[in-house]
Amino acid sequence: DIQMTQSPSSLSASVGDRVTITCRASQGITNYLAWYQQKPGKVPKLLIYAASTLQSGVPSRFSGSGSGTDFTLTISSLQPEDVATYYCQKYNSARLTFGGGTKVEIK
């Protein structure tokens, strides 16, 4: 089975900072990669799919890139409302797999 590894597991940054989260697949998954945001006490929300396509309604400060095995989620200017745990997920097969999550906090 393909494993998804996220790094870092947590980070602390200042408002306005550029934040980058990495997700690595143990095998190539072309661009079958989604990113989700889960705010404290809330359900997950789809941010990005097909590695770089922004879901409708998601602020443009979020962006995704990558293909194959290495992917990145970038928040161009961190806002207080972005405090959350972010998960990547591969969907190149029916057995979906999530990464371990990256917890983002404000410094």
Added chain:
Amino acid sequence: QVQVVESGGGVVQPGRSLRLSCAASGFTFNSYGMHWVRQAPGKGLEWVAVIWYDGSNKYYADSVRGRFTISRDNSKNTLYLQMNSLRAEDTAVYYCAKGYCTDGMCPIHRWGQGTLVTVSS
């Protein structure tokens, strides 16, 4: 609007069974793959199972295969998860989730609020 509402969670003893239900509304239920995803207390997301839009294909995580069964009743717009031989490590919030397409090979579009399953003696 798209809505999925889980029910059936609770406290159950190890080795016993429980059936979760998920009532869907606001979309054409029989046109989308549906998933169950769980989250143990303080832990990350774990995908559990998926069923194709027409029930023709079902896939499971290794951790639940042989014990859990996903099913759907398109006439009732309802998704189910039959959980047998429950273990302490199955304790989690179980989310019903709508896929973005007819089969399982697509992102999860919408999530329910979840139902808590606690396996404890």
